[in-house]
Amino acid sequence: MHRLADGAEVLSGEADRSGIPSERLAAAAEALRAAGRRWAALRPGEEEVLQWPGSRSRRR
Secondary structure, eight states, rough: OOOHHTTOOHHHHHHHHSOHHHHHHHHHHHHHHHHHHHHTTOTTTTOOOOOOOOOOOOOO
8 A cells, every 4th residue: 555655566466466446545545645745744833633434344
């Protein structure tokens, strides 16, 4: 995921093996990039409040 967000090359099989649809991976990568931009734009003393949705439990 971090390589996607950084714009680094990701092998086609890597994304396929994740089992996550490519559009969801792309959306998550963009969310990481956007968070990085917001963080970089913070001025001294400012805070970034993160919203973190609860994770869905995965049953195997």
